[in-house]
Amino acid sequence: MTIAVAIACVVVLVAAVIFVLGRRVQRQAAGSLAAELGEASKDKAGVVQEPIDYDILPLPVQRYLHMALPDGQRPVRLVHLRQEGRLRLDAKSERWMRFTAEQSIAPAATGFLWDARVRAAPGIHIQVLDSLVDGRGAGQVSLLSAIRIASDGGTLQMNSGALHRFLAEAVWSPTALLPSEMLHWSPIDESTASATLMANGVTVSLEFRFNPAGEIVGIFTPGRWGSFGGGYLQKPWEGHFRDYVTLQGMRIPKHGEVGWYDDGVWGRVWEGTLLEAMYDFKG
Numbered sequence: 001m002t003i004a005v006a007i008a009c010v011v012v013l014v015a016a017v018i019f020v021l022g023r024r025v026q027r028q029a030a031g032s033l034a035a036e037l038g039e040a041s042k043d044k045a046g047v048v049q050e051p052i053d054y055d056i057l058p059l060p061v062q063r064y065l066h067m068a069l070p071d072g073q074r075p076v077r078l079v080h081l082r083q084e085g086r087l088r089l090d091a092k093s094e095r096w097m098r099f100t101a102e103q104s105i106a107p108a109a110t111g112f113l114w115d116a117r118v119r120a121a122p123g124i125h126i127q128v129l130d131s132l133v134d135g136r137g138a139g140q141v142s143l144l145s146a147i148r149i150a151s152d153g154g155t156l157q158m159n160s161g162a163l164h165r166f167l168a169e170a171v172w173s174p175t176a177l178l179p180s181e182m183l184h185w186s187p188i189d190e191s192t193a194s195a196t197l198m199a200n201g202v203t204v205s206l207e208f209r210f211n212p213a214g215e216i217v218g219i220f221t222p223g224r225w226g227s228f229g230g231g232y233l234q235k236p237w238e239g240h241f242r243d244y245v246t247l248q249g250m251r252i253p254k255h256g257e258v259g260w261y262d263d264g265v266w267g268r269v270w271e272g273t274l275l276e277a278m279y280d281f282k283g
Contacts, residue, residue: 061208064210076175082102105172110197157232163197163199205221
């Protein structure tokens with residue numbers, strides 16, 4: 001009995017050490033990505049934004065930019081967001097999981113880091129790290145923020161999918177939607193326009209939908225790369241935004257949701273509410 005107890009104690013001790021070391025490794029991974037993103041945003045901080053000729057932009061885009069940005073608005077260098085919401089692994093799944101997340105977006109560096117804590121079961125959570133840094137899209141899932149159970153990144157599909165996400169979430173850093181050498185707007189009709197973004201050898205486009213007040217209320221693409229059934233597929237992807245508020249002079253939505261189309265039917269897979277947004281501006 002004494003030997004059995006001793007062995008059990010050793011096993012528990014080893015497991016605890018592995019757990020602590022695992023959590024440290026995962027924290028270091030998140031910290032490293034955040035540092036890379038911060039440095040990339042500093043490298044771009046000196047880039048001069050050319051004067052914008054609003055008259056050449058599609059009318060709904062003109063209305064949006066005038067609504068979202070005050071005159072003389074400095075470009076956003078870095079924004080830090082806090083969110084809460086729920087997600088599910090598949091549009092057909094009935095199981096939703098609550099999450100809290102912190103996200104950093106570096107518009108000039110065309111990058112982001114989403115660090116989420118997802119409640120998988122009572123007392124059990126998973127950490128999800130999604131990122132786009134220096135053109136490399138990546139995702140990592142860790143049980144209890146300690147044991148990595150899934151990881152992928154750097155493929156064309158991941159890079160493109162992450163860039164689509166960056167473009168959609170530019171509504172939270174509106175200066176990222178100003179026209180530039182990398183971003184071009186094309187008219188569609190009185191309430192929609194297409195934005196094409198080119199970065200690090202990857203090009204994506206999104207259809208932006210605007211309401212009469214000039215707010216972006218939706219985004220859509222007929223083909224965004226995603227992971228389905230253990231492989232990558234391109235499927236139609238759509239998102240919606242609402243509840244605009246003014247923060248540090250800019251108008252941004254507090255609530256967002258995105259989902260995929262399957263056999264012509266849209267299914268929501270993520271919905272979140274913005275709790276806080278802190279901006280660092282160039283200059």
